[in-house]
Amino acid sequence: MVEDEYTLVLVKPDGVKTRHIGDIITRIERKGYRIEALKMINATEDELERHYYDKTDKPFWPEILTYMMEGPIVGMVVSGTNVVEAIHNMAGATNPGQAEWGTIRGDFGREWPDGVLRNVIHTSDTVDGAAREIKIWFPEFKF
């Protein structure tokens, strides 16, 4: 039998402000995945530095920090078979202006003057990455 996987979803500040929390949860559940944990979070600089550890030396790091702290985000742990790849695909391309219709970023996002930054949702891209990220946002979570 194939084991369930766990992934981390963050509805980013633009996704919360444009009131797409419910749409995103519905898409995840409609596909048959399980929400294992869910909370609203005011992200701290420390959490964001750990989450985006490979982005802190990028020129656009200050913009990511400001954006991710401009309002609350929603964190979720989602489980299911092959859920990491499935939810990552459901999110669509990083740039919402290039994301396919039918994906979360393609349907709820668009390109803004400040570029690729505002893209509605974060999803883990590997099983190991998901475990690392879940520990940052849900340190109490039991796998």
Ligand SMILES: Nc1ncnc2c1ncn2[C@@H]1O[C@@H]2COP(=O)(O)O[C@H]2[C@H]1O
């Ligand atoms: N060139 C860029 N300029 C600004 N922000 C970016 C750029 N590339 C990626 N990002 C942001 O950095 C984030 C890293 O991973 P995410 O998939 O969460 O979504 C990405 C975007 O929000």
